[in-house]
Amino acid sequence: MKRWISGGVTFLLICVSTIITEWYNSTKKEEVYEMYQSGYYDTIEQRGSHVEIEKMNLFSPPDNWTKYIIANSCVISVPPTVELRNKDDEYTKQLKNIEWKGFKINDENVVFQQKGLSANQKSAYNTYCRVIVHIQKGKSGDFLNKNEFEELDLNDIHDFQDIAKQSSSGYEIIGNPTVRWIRIEDTYGIETTYIRKGENNVHTCVSSYYFFNNDKMINVILSYRKEDSETWAEDFSNIIKTFKWNNK
Numbered sequence: 031m032k033r034w035i036s037g038g039v040t041f042l043l044i045c046v047s048t049i050i051t052e053w054y055n056s057t058k059k060e061e062v063y064e065m066y067q068s069g070y071y072d073t074i075e076q077r078g079s080h081v082e083i084e085k086m087n088l089f090s091p092p093d094n095w096t097k098y099i100i101a102n103s104c105v106i107s108v109p110p111t112v113e114l115r116n117k118d119d120e121y122t123k124q125l126k127n128i129e130w131k132g133f134k135i136n137d138e139n140v141v142f143q144q145k146g147l148s149a150n151q152k153s154a155y156n157t158y159c160r161v162i163v164h165i166q167k168g169k170s171g172d173f174l175n176k177n178e179f180e181e182l183d184l185n186d187i188h189d190f191q192d193i194a195k196q197s198s199s200g201y202e203i204i205g206n207p208t209v210r211w212i213r214i215e216d217t218y219g220i221e222t223t224y225i226r227k228g229e230n231n232v233h234t235c236v237s238s239y240y241f242f243n244n245d246k247m248i249n250v251i252l253s254y255r256k257e258d259s260e261t262w263a264e265d266f267s268n269i270i271k272t273f274k275w276n277n278k
Contacts, residue, residue, distance in 0.1 A: 083211040089271035101138045101165050107272035109265045115141040138165040159254035166247040173242035179211050179218040190222050201226040
């Protein structure tokens with residue numbers, strides 16, 4: 031039994047819960063700030079212990095998408111409607127001015143946001159989206175290999191649901207998050223999806239993915255404003271299908 035799953039995924043939960051809690055503490059302030067700048071401020075239950083694996087084909091992005099290799103660990107592509115956040119962009123500076131602790135953009139922590147936000151373009155505040163990639167390093171054998179999976183029991187499922195609820199920073203999650211294994215070609219990962227309430231009855235769709243490869247765990251979080259699903263839903267469902275481990 032791998033350490034990540036033994037004892038109710040305790041090792042994984044500690045690492046991920048700490049990371050995600052920090053992200054959502056920041057995210058809550060981001061959403062409030064962006065709602066202010068913009069000028070306006072279905073219960074899902076997991077049934078049973080057996081969860082079918084969702085098989086996905088690797089997505090071949092159009093030429094206008096941009097591919098990123100992150101920390102020599104993984105590859106992911108994003109559409110032209112999002113941009114890489116830089117620590118010196120105008121938006122991040124303003125967030126820091128309101129005592130927001132911005133994400134540190136380095137090899138192992140990467141954030142993408144709606145295009146135009148870096149330059150404080152007014153139109154960028156009319157919507158909300160984020161793509162967050164975090165790489166967690168461990169020791170050899172700490173995690174499953176990329177082409178392995180182990181059955182999730184109800185305790186495991188509840189643990190992943192609890193991570194989502196505990197890391198929502200006060201935002202209410204509607205119903206219970208769904209938890210399942212996915213497979214992109216030969217790469218397995220765990221997907222947790224849910225909708226959380228935001229300010230002024232605005233909702234956010236969140237999909238959090240956990241990929242494992244021996245001594246590394248990569249968490250990819252995709253989120254966007256539910257009310258703007260027509261803009262984001264299709265692209266964001268394809269972003270995760272571009273994920274693959276980088277073969278050095």
